[in-house]
């Protein structure tokens with residue numbers, strides 16, 4: 001097989017000129033940590049998601065942990081989570097002092113469905129809370145899953161690290177999750193490098209979080225240093241060091257402004273991959289997950305037999321891919337924690353885990369690169385089928 005002309009990395013974070021200018025603006029302003037840029041970013045995210053309160057934090061992992069802590073469940077309380085998620089989302093449950101209970105995934109959407117949630121409840125008993133995940137950008141129906149779990153909507157934490165974009169993270173007051181958690185990690189739809197945020201309708205939770213993310217101090221440093229501000233503060237409840245900085249927030253504001261254009265480009269790339277992969281899909285050599293009109297298009301995932309061989313061959317040919325995710329129950333530390341009963345509880349996840357492959361997808365990906373990736377993958381899976 002002929003090597004392709006240019007290497008195609010799995011991801012390249014786009015940074016706009018406005019993001020560079022914003023970083024310079026903050027660095028020369030004299031105030032770089034949590035302050036006015038964070039407040040403005042939070043307001044812009046709130047407007048984008050249509051939720052009234054957004055609090056910026058250091059990461060999505062912190063966002064999930066602090067949201068779970070705010071629920072004040074009893075120590076060891078069972079919290080449902082997909083196994084097919086990023087390990088950090090499950091670490092958040094553990095660090096909050098609770099017990100993760102695995103939910104199997106739907107073979108078509110790659111997210112839990114009402115029946116896998118009911119199965120988990122039948123196996124492990126009534127949960128105290130649930131973390132749902134919009135895997136790949138699939139706009140998971142958190143409210144329907146809450147009903148299947150027998151939980152009020154206020155006990156749901158949505159891991160929206162694969163949003164924003166599409167409908168991911170948008171919610172009506174009546175059915176909104178307690179917390180919607182975002183990530184600004186380098187690979188995500190709004191890349192900053194690192195960072196996170198929580199969106200909520202719950203005003204008390206938002207004000208608790210504003211203090212909790214910064215040591216629990218009753219007044220943050222920016223307000224204390226404002227003209228006429230006082231150095232005095234109290235710590236009514238011991239908090240965490242999980243604040244976002246103004247440097248990150250200013251970059252995030254510029255990046256968020258570019259999101260609509262990036263999402264249009266992601267949609268074009270999705271359509272181009274779909275068309276270019278139609279033959280192997282038709283032939284059964286490759287399968288695509290289910291789509292939804294509100295998809296945030298964070299990942300272009302395929303299911304391919306002998307995934308590890310295919311990924312290795314693509315890497316040799318200069319094409320980067322990734323896997324979302326190694327199910328947490330296959331990571332040794334989590335396997336030890338979960339125990340044998342849980343490890344046997346997610347058969348669909350186990351069946352598809354060795355087939356999932358994420359193809360290069362980012363706004364700067366050129367049409368020729370999409371064609372090269374799809375063409376190379378088609379050749380490889382066709383050869384694999386002939387060989388087997």
Ligand SMILES: *Cc1c(COP(=O)(O)O)cnc(C)c1O
Pocket residue numbers: 058059060061062085086088089133159161162182183184185195196
């Ligand atoms: C990236 C990611 C996270 C963690 O985000 P951070 O901001 O890096 O903490 C959580 N869940 C999912 C599904 C992710 O992809």
